[in-house]
Amino acid sequence: xxxxxxxxxxxxxxxxxxxxxxxxxxxxxxxxxxxxxxxxxxxxxxxxxxxxxxxxxxxxxxxxxxxxxxxxxxxxxxxxxxxxxxxxxxxxxxxxxxxxxxxxxxxxxxxxxxxxxxxxxxxxxxxxxxxxxxxxxxxxxxxxxxxxxxxxxxxxxxxxxxxxxxxxxxxxxxxxxxxxxxxxxxxxxxxxxxxxxxxxxxxxxxxxxxxxxxxxxxxxxxxxxxxxxxxxxxxxxxxxxxxxxxxxxxxxxxxxxxxxxxxxxxxxxxxxxxxxxxxxxxxxxxxxxxxxxxxxxxxxxxxxxxxxxxxxxxxxxxxxxxxxxxxxxxxxxxxxxxxxxxxxxxxxxxxxxxxxxxxxxxxxxxxxxxxxxxxxxxxxxxxxxxxxxxxxxxxxxxxxxxxxxxxxxxxxxxxxxxxxxxxxxxxxxxxxxxxxxxxxxxxxxxxxxxxxxxxxxxxxxxxxxxxxxxxxxxxxxxxxxxxxxxxxxxxxxxxxxxxxxxxxxxxxxxxxxxxxxxxxxxxxxxxxx
Amino acid sequence: xxxxxxxxxxxxxxxxxxxxxxxxxxxxxxxxxxxxxxxxxxxxxxxxxxxxxxxxxxxxxxxxxxxxxxxxxxxxxxxxxxxxxxxxxxxxxxxxxxxxxxxxxxxxxxxxxxxxxxxxxxxxxxxxxxxxxxxxxxxxxxxxxxxxxxxxxxxxxxxxxxxxxxxxxxxxxxxxxxxxxxxxxxxxxxxxxxxxxxxxxxxxxxxxxxxxxxxxxxxxxxxxxxxxxxxxxxxxxxxxxxxxxxxxxxxxxxxxxxxxxxxxxxxxxxxxxxxxxxxxxxxxxxxxxxxxxxxxxxxxxxxxxxxxxxxxx
Numbered sequence: 001x002x003x004x005x006x007x008x009x010x011x012x013x014x015x016x017x018x019x020x021x022x023x024x025x026x027x028x029x030x031x032x033x034x035x036x037x038x039x040x041x042x043x044x045x046x047x048x049x050x051x052x053x054x055x056x057x058x059x060x061x062x063x064x065x066x067x068x069x070x071x072x073x074x075x076x077x078x079x080x081x082x083x084x085x086x087x088x089x090x091x092x093x094x095x096x097x098x099x100x101x102x103x104x105x106x107x108x109x110x111x112x113x114x115x116x117x118x119x120x121x122x123x124x125x126x127x128x129x130x131x132x133x134x135x136x137x138x139x140x141x142x143x144x145x146x147x148x149x150x151x152x153x154x155x156x157x158x159x160x161x162x163x164x165x166x167x168x169x170x171x172x173x174x175x176x177x178x179x180x181x182x183x184x185x186x187x188x189x190x191x192x193x194x195x196x197x198x199x200x201x202x203x204x205x206x207x208x209x210x211x212x213x214x215x216x217x218x219x220x221x222x223x224x225x226x227x228x229x230x231x232x233x234x235x236x237x238x239x240x241x242x243x244x245x246x247x248x249x250x251x252x253x254x255x256x257x258x259x260x261x262x263x264x265x266x267x268x269x270x271x272x273x274x275x276x277x278x279x280x281x282x283x284x285x286x287x288x289x290x291x292x293x294x295x296x297x298x299x300x301x302x303x304x305x306x307x308x309x310x311x312x313x314x315x316x317x318x319x320x321x322x323x324x325x326x327x328x329x330x331x332x333x334x335x336x337x338x339x340x341x342x343x344x345x346x347x348x349x350x351x352x353x354x355x356x357x358x359x360x361x362x363x364x365x366x367x368x369x370x371x372x373x374x375x376x377x378x379x380x381x382x383x384x385x386x387x388x389x390x391x392x393x394x395x396x397x398x399x400x401x402x403x404x405x406x407x408x409x410x411x412x413x414x415x416x417x418x419x420x421x422x423x424x425x426x427x428x429x430x431x432x433x434x435x436x437x438x439x440x441x442x443x444x445x446x447x448x449x450x451x452x453x454x455x456x457x458x459x460x461x462x463x464x465x466x467x468x469x470x471x472x473x474x475x476x477x478x479x480x481x482x483x484x485x486x487x488x489x490x491x492x493x494x495x496x497x498x499x500x501x502x503x504x505x506x507x508x509x510x511x512x513x514x515x516x517x518x519x520x521x522x523x524x525x526x527x528x529x
Numbered sequence: 530x531x532x533x534x535x536x537x538x539x540x541x542x543x544x545x546x547x548x549x550x551x552x553x554x555x556x557x558x559x560x561x562x563x564x565x566x567x568x569x570x571x572x573x574x575x576x577x578x579x580x581x582x583x584x585x586x587x588x589x590x591x592x593x594x595x596x597x598x599x600x601x602x603x604x605x606x607x608x609x610x611x612x613x614x615x616x617x618x619x620x621x622x623x624x625x626x627x628x629x630x631x632x633x634x635x636x637x638x639x640x641x642x643x644x645x646x647x648x649x650x651x652x653x654x655x656x657x658x659x660x661x662x663x664x665x666x667x668x669x670x671x672x673x674x675x676x677x678x679x680x681x682x683x684x685x686x687x688x689x690x691x692x693x694x695x696x697x698x699x700x701x702x703x704x705x706x707x708x709x710x711x712x713x714x715x716x717x718x719x720x721x722x723x724x725x726x727x728x729x730x731x732x733x734x735x736x737x738x739x740x741x742x743x744x745x746x747x748x749x750x751x752x753x754x755x756x757x758x759x760x761x762x763x764x765x766x767x768x769x770x771x772x773x774x775x776x777x778x779x780x781x782x783x784x785x786x787x788x789x790x791x792x793x794x795x796x797x798x799x800x801x802x803x804x805x806x807x808x809x810x811x812x813x814x815x816x817x818x819x820x821x822x823x824x825x826x827x828x829x830x831x832x833x834x835x836x837x838x839x840x841x842x
């Protein structure tokens with residue numbers, strides 16, 4: 001008995017000693033370390049190769065951008081010191097700030113920026129559109145380059161300051177010359193953090209340290225623009241896929257920040273004394289549902305309109321988000337509260353009109369063939385969407401075959417243009433960060449160029465004309481009118497359904513300050529007491 | 530014996546061939562396209578097709594299989610579609626937490642379950658026996674993640690004695706390693722303890738009725754010696770068998786336990802690879818688990834000879 005007690009005691013002392021010693025070492029080092037959990041694991045480190053939001057976030061750590069949007073969504077110079085545009089609005093000249101350096105100490109040059117814009121322009125939809133207008137890009141000297149356009153384009157700055165996937169991040173020329181359809185192998189950027197490859201272990205954590213040579217702008221931080229001042233020594237992005245585990249860990253003080261805990265766990269966090277909720281993304285996100293224009297019944301505009309007439313946004317939002325504190329009913333496609341937002345008349349998508357829906361079904365000669373609705377069961381934020389659609393459409397006279405699958409199966413199946421009976425589909429749901437859908441060009445759901453359009457492949461030359469006019473318009477007031485016309489056209493053709501805006505606050509320990517309001521969770525300006 | 534081991538090692542080859550074909554076909558024939566996952570939500574069909582071509586996924590299945598097998602025969606497990614790292618390096622990076630979890634669980638389970646089973650057999654029909662068997666039923670019935678969350682709530686959140694999640698490598702900080710291993714090992718060990726204790730009890734109970742036990746007692750040996758040297762040793766073969774079978778349970782349990790406790794091991798790598806359709810990683814990890822399972826069963830077979838000299842190969 002005595003022997004057992006001694007052993008246990010010895011073990012306890014040794015273990016405690018080791019733990020205390022480790023903690024003391026960390027304290028002695030006196031480093032400010034922030035531990036951050038994102039929504040999803042970071043597996044791909046090339047923000048041009050994928051549109052995954054976690055990879056975009058990684059990009060904001062280590063890369064910088066020529067332009068960036070501030071908290072009022074205005075585009076501001078970031079790496080660019082000054083820019084000029086010719087009187088005919090076809091020649092843009094950009095001059096880089098002094099002192100910009102890559103993490104390996106080499107200076108950032110015009111050639112690097114030109115190669116980076118070209119690689120991004122080969123992959124991103126908004127970049128592709130910009131490159132359609134670009135005649136050539138030329139380095140004037142190491143710090144100045146020009147962009148010669150074929151004709152005036154109204155979205156040059158909006159494109160270069162695009163806040164979300166794919167973001168035009170600047171990379172060294174040698175890296176940016178990688179085939180846009182192959183992943184880059186280097187993590188050298190010129191951003192405020194340096195990626196520590198030796199300490200980063202995919203599936204466990206990714207380590208970023210403060211870039212001591214980074215020269216922030218002198219203007220105060222605002223959104224993704226302004227001075228990117230890093231106030232901590234190190235950020236560890238901890239991979240923790242289970243939301244319950246994330247919440248337990250932040251309550252126990254093992255992590256400092258969670259990007260976006262699920263809504264059902266927010267009450268637990270709200271009541272904890274050590275945790276605060278931070279609404280870092282005030283624009284939020286928007287749910288949509290997409291119909292397949294290439295297959296019956298939604299190849300018929302009357303059938304599409306009938307489906308949209310069944311929508312009641314609040315049903316979706318209540319089923320998925322729950323508390324009205326975190327959602328907003330709005331019939332604006334380009335996100336309520338932003339310059340291009342217009343509330344559609346007649347409570348479109350807000351109050352259903354089943355009678356009119358049934359009448360349209362009759363006029364369209366609907367034969368009762370069930371529409372195939374794909375339900376994702378692995379993304380919690382989307383799981384409850386499809387059952388609501390099923391219920392709403394059935395009330396409007398549709399027959400619905402809801403098929404459940406994991407998200408990865410859904411994203412594969414949605415690429416198929418076959419009839420639903422042969423593995424195709426009719427409807428599915430997804431969502432976008434508001435920053436991705438603020439105008440008719442960045443909002444990929446508005447593209448209506450048939451096979452080249454986003455899944456569902458709407459084909460509407462009139463819509464494409466409007467989008468084209470919008471992209472060429474350089475007068476903001478007229479551009480706004482065109483955005484309105486684009487939304488009206490989308491409603492007229494029942495292009496897709498936007499079914500509610502929602503907000504997901506982040507969680508932070510109470511000793512964390514300075515989480516900037518932006519469409520992306522960024523780690524500069526964050527401090528830890 | 531050497532012949533037996535050689536034969537068993539050779540028999541791994543057809544097992545692996547069957548597993549390889551099955552895994553490869555299963556991944557290609559079930560829905561899910563890694564290119565669509567890589568491209569992300571905003572990608573168009575054309576962009577996905579370009580990525581598919583770069584990954585070689587547009588080739589006929591037989592050609593993809595031939596390339597994979599050819600690479601495997603040259604010791605190349607391929608490169609993860611996502612991590613831009615070789616699968617071998619990914620496995621090497623993730624093996625420590627899984628191995629540590631498996632070993633800690635196994636030690637904990639054997640150290641607790643075997644004595645419990647022996648005591649239950651010795652106290653057959655008493656309250657002690659009923660408690661042990663009751664625990665055994667409970668251990669089988671409660672899923673690992675429920676046990677995990679309960680332990681986290683009590684020991685990490687409420688009492689604050691142990692960390693909620695994460696892993697510290699043994700070479701970095703041994704104290705931290707122990708801290709992070711306690712709750713996951715206990716969670717995973719529960720079902721294993723239940724299984725081993727139950728089999729131990731049944732085996733020992735059967736042996737206790739044998740004549741040689743009566744003889745040992747008649748010789749005046751103490752209960753401890755009778756139980757440990759005569760009863761338990763003769764009951765060891767079924768116990769070893771169940772420990773071997775339990776390795777499969779351990780692999781499955783590790784997937785859940787690693788997810789609940791955020792351990793960056795092979796279990797989580799498998800889940801992540803399956804969810805993202807990272808074909809090279811899934812194929813390599815499943816083949817590796819198959820090899821481990823076959824080898825452990827071989828070791829168990831060899832161990833039989835140590836406990837029962839009548840067994841000869």
